[in-house]
Amino acid sequence: MALDYKTLVETYGTPLYAYDFDYIENRYRTLKEAFGGKKSLINYAVKANSNLSVIRHLAKLGAGADCVSIGEVYRALDAGVDKYKIIFSGVGKRDDEIEEALRKDILMLNLESEAEMKRVEAIAADMQKEARISIRVNPNIDPKTHPYISTGLHENKFGVDIETAKRMYIYAKKSPHLNPIGVHFHIGSQLTELGPIKESAQIVADLVRSLHAIDIDIRFFDVGGGLGVVYKDETPIDEREYTVAIFEAIKGMDLTIMCEPGRYLVANAGAFFTRVLYEKRNEGKRFVIVDGAMNDLLRPSLYNAYHRIEAPGKKGEETPADVVGPVCESGDFFGKEVMLPPLEHNDILVVHSAGAYGFTMASNYNTRPRPAEVAIIGDETRLIRRRETYEDQIRLEKEYLIP
Numbered sequence: 001m002a003l004d005y006k007t008l009v010e011t012y013g014t015p016l017y018a019y020d021f022d023y024i025e026n027r028y029r030t031l032k033e034a035f036g037g038k039k040s041l042i043n044y045a046v047k048a049n050s051n052l053s054v055i056r057h058l059a060k061l062g063a064g065a066d067c068v069s070i071g072e073v074y075r076a077l078d079a080g081v082d083k084y085k086i087i088f089s090g091v092g093k094r095d096d097e098i099e100e101a102l103r104k105d106i107l108m109l110n111l112e113s114e115a116e117m118k119r120v121e122a123i124a125a126d127m128q129k130e131a132r133i134s135i136r137v138n139p140n141i142d143p144k145t146h147p148y149i150s151t152g153l154h155e156n157k158f159g160v161d162i163e164t165a166k167r168m169y170i171y172a173k174k175s176p177h178l179n180p181i182g183v184h185f186h187i188g189s190q191l192t193e194l195g196p197i198k199e200s201a202q203i204v205a206d207l208v209r210s211l212h213a214i215d216i217d218i219r220f221f222d223v224g225g226g227l228g229v230v231y232k233d234e235t236p237i238d239e240r241e242y243t244v245a246i247f248e249a250i251k252g253m254d255l256t257i258m259c260e261p262g263r264y265l266v267a268n269a270g271a272f273f274t275r276v277l278y279e280k281r282n283e284g285k286r287f288v289i290v291d292g293a294m295n296d297l298l299r300p301s302l303y304n305a306y307h308r309i310e311a312p313g314k315k316g317e318e319t320p321a322d323v324v325g326p327v328c329e330s331g332d333f334f335g336k337e338v339m340l341p342p343l344e345h346n347d348i349l350v351v352h353s354a355g356a357y358g359f360t361m362a363s364n365y366n367t368r369p370r371p372a373e374v375a376i377i378g379d380e381t382r383l384i385r386r387r388e389t390y391e392d393q394i395r396l397e398k399e400y401l402i403p
């Protein structure tokens with residue numbers, strides 16, 4: 001991100017998220033071009049970064065949306081995503097969410113169990129509608145990623161096995177209130193190996209062939225998200241190799257390929273800015289205490305995730321330091337043993353690769369206001385979400401305060 005950090009934090013304060021919109025556009029175009037002339041739809045996984053301006057930016061480029069709650073569906077619609085480019089996934093959809101999704105007439109609901117299919121059927125029947133559906137298949141493939149973000153094994157809660165999926169498609173085909181049009185799989189996140197995706201695509205493509213043979217007209221082949229990015233020294237999957245693997249799997253079938261990247265599009269578009277409050281040493285161990293904390297950016301605490309931390313413009317001998325926030329938990333850190341030069345009050349630290357699962361996983365723990373978010377577009381910066389205030393935080397309690 002080529003920008004003047006100082007002006008940015010002086011203008012908008014810290015802690016702060018900033019996203020490079022040109023980078024997001026480049027990523028979108030690179031992936032889209034890798035699909036070449038084939039029918040494809042990139043459904044941005046809204047959970048990665050749900051800021052309305054981010055979603056709108058992608059919608060303008062032609063992206064659809066992959067949503068996991070009715071709230072995310074509303075965000076996609078509010079941001080201007082075409083309703084026929086929105087899919088609604090998730091293992092536990094409430095009745096009211098299903099009803100709303102049907103009322104909003106989005107492209108399809110992605111079903112994750114037989115029980116859920118029966119609920120969708122009953123709700124669609126009550127509304128005298130036909131629900132367009134896809135089924136999330138769990139291909140039982142090890143994606144070789146962090147266990148918390150691995151989703152394609154039978155031991156995970158996601159999707160149904162191939163045999164169950166087949167049974168569900170046959171049932172749905174006969175139901176006047178269900179219209180099976182898609183198939184879906186998503187085996188995990190931050191994937192850096194193509195093999196497991198390729199294998200899954202082949203298994204699921206074979207399922208589609210067997211469905212076509214019995215006249216079940218599957219038209220959408222959704223390969224999920226999961227494309228890994230560089231946080232440190234990872235080698236990401238090549239876009240072209242990715243799409244070619246999918247083309248090969250579905251050879252001979254006329255399908256629209258859908259994919260649901262989140263992290264790929266936004267992770268390295270974003271950085272998190274925080275200010276140094278103090279330095280201190282405990283028995284020789286060096287701590288840099290900053291004004292951002294785990295409530296703002298949870299990934300290091302939750303997954304022990306690595307985010308590169310940099311002190312722009314600072315010079316001097318680098319020594320290892322734990323970069324920690326003010327929250328009352330030992331797990332409140334952004335990095336351990338990070339090599340940093342001597343720092344002073346008000347110096348800025350940049351925590352890189354924070355555009356995905358950063359702000360969306362932020363909370364108000366310790367009654368801390370969630371950070372502001374800024375877009376960088378060309379040479380300009382625009383506030384796209386103002387910093388929360390104390391008043392924002394107590395708004396929902398104040399009028400219910402027990403006297």
Ligand code: LLP
Binds near residue numbers: 089186188
């Ligand atoms: N589609 C489905 C059905 C998903 O469950 C996910 C992510 C995606 C797409 C997007 O995956 P991506 O392309 O971003 O890898 N909070 C964790 C990541 C959780 C991912 C959950 N599902 C993290 O901070 O690493």
